[in-house]
Ligand SMILES: [Zn+2]
């Protein structure tokens with residue numbers, strides 16, 4: 377494995393900073409590296425031009441590594457600069473979620489396992505699945521809906537973070553919708569009785585939803601944004617308005633039920649204002665089905681590989697970014713573990729970066745937030761890890777993550793993730809009984825329930841419509 381090539385790949389993707397379903401240059405760069413390393417690549421899978429699969433080996437088991445590589449809007453930021461400082465003359469996008477590292481780290485794991493298969497002559501297939509549009513677009517949900525993972529025995533992925541851990545706990549289901557209100561424009565003073573305000577309908581929808589919040593579960597979340605307020609003129613009755621909503625719940629049935637209640641608020645608001653409302657589905661993410669067997673396999677691998685080690689210079693670099701947050705804020709967002717609480721607290725106060733592996737713990741607690749990895753976990757036993765790539769306390773979707781994305785510390789976290797995931801895959805290849813145990817747990821957890829993608833069959837992959 378060529379470490380320089382992989383770090384260079386991550387930096388190259390950082391530079392492209394392409395958002396969901398536009399990751400053409402990022403894909404080209406990754407495919408180039410995969411082909412260089414002897415993988416066979418198929419592009420444009422599941423109706424997504426920026427989705428691809430790279431395959432090496434033959435027969436069973438089939439182990440998939442999931443790569444992400446999309447960037448975020450509003451995250452333009454220079455590398456290594458300790459304050460918010462966008463790159464001039466660049467698009468307002470950036471890798472605020474570390475997906476440049478995520479993609480290259482998954483490739484590191486796949487290349488390592490390929491070399492292992494080559495060395496041992498063992499039977500087995502390693503696939504690197506290029507999954508576009510995680511931040512917005514639900515790329516993996518379309519892959520799962522398309523039956524892409526039907527031959528996969530285990531799916532392994534990771535996410536850059538500020539802690540080293542094996543992820544446990546579930547993520548939320550999430551449905552995203554647009555409400556497009558249509559009314560009638562009129563002179564707001566001269567003939568207001570002839571106007572029907574789409575903006576009023578949008579506002580009343582939000583008022584209704586804000587009252588609804590009192591009567592939902594603590595594990596539910598609802599967020600909205602105005603995409604169109606109908607113009608800038610107060611003396612015009614606004615005839616068009618658009619809202620975008622995210623509705624999140626613990627699992628898919630609860631999410632669908634809560635979404636219906638939100639839709640009723642929009643319909644009620646339309647009725648009150650004499651306007652009409654179009655409900656347009658945008659995207660849907662399923663909750664995560666944990667797999668404790670795979671979590672243990674990854675934990676064993678992580679213990680064996682150890683956590684990243686840093687030079688004095690890297691520690692100083694990380695400290696300078698840690699100093700952009702208050703200790704009070706850092707302490708307000710520590711990992712929720714049953715044990716090692718004091719060690720975690722001390723680490724967060726005293727050190728610039730996390731330098732140990734969080735405890736081996738399993739739970740099904742719902743974590744706030746959603747990912748399309750959830751959809752994969754409904755169709756194949758799936759596991760995720762985190763490695764420390766950024767200064768302690770730095771939050772995802774921040775300029776601090778973008779700025780630190782090309783640092784040698786971030787590269788170390790990425791390579792460590794690749795190493796741990798590859799070691800776990802090799803363990804699975806050598807111990808098929810562990811795969812069987814993971815599958816047995818998977819079947820037991822589903823209890824006969826089958827995956828039903830939250831995205832309706834007639835909705836195809838698309839860039840989120842901002843109109
Ligand atoms: Zn993100």
Ligand SMILES: [Zn+2]
Nearest residue numbers: 473474475535
């Ligand atoms: Zn992310």
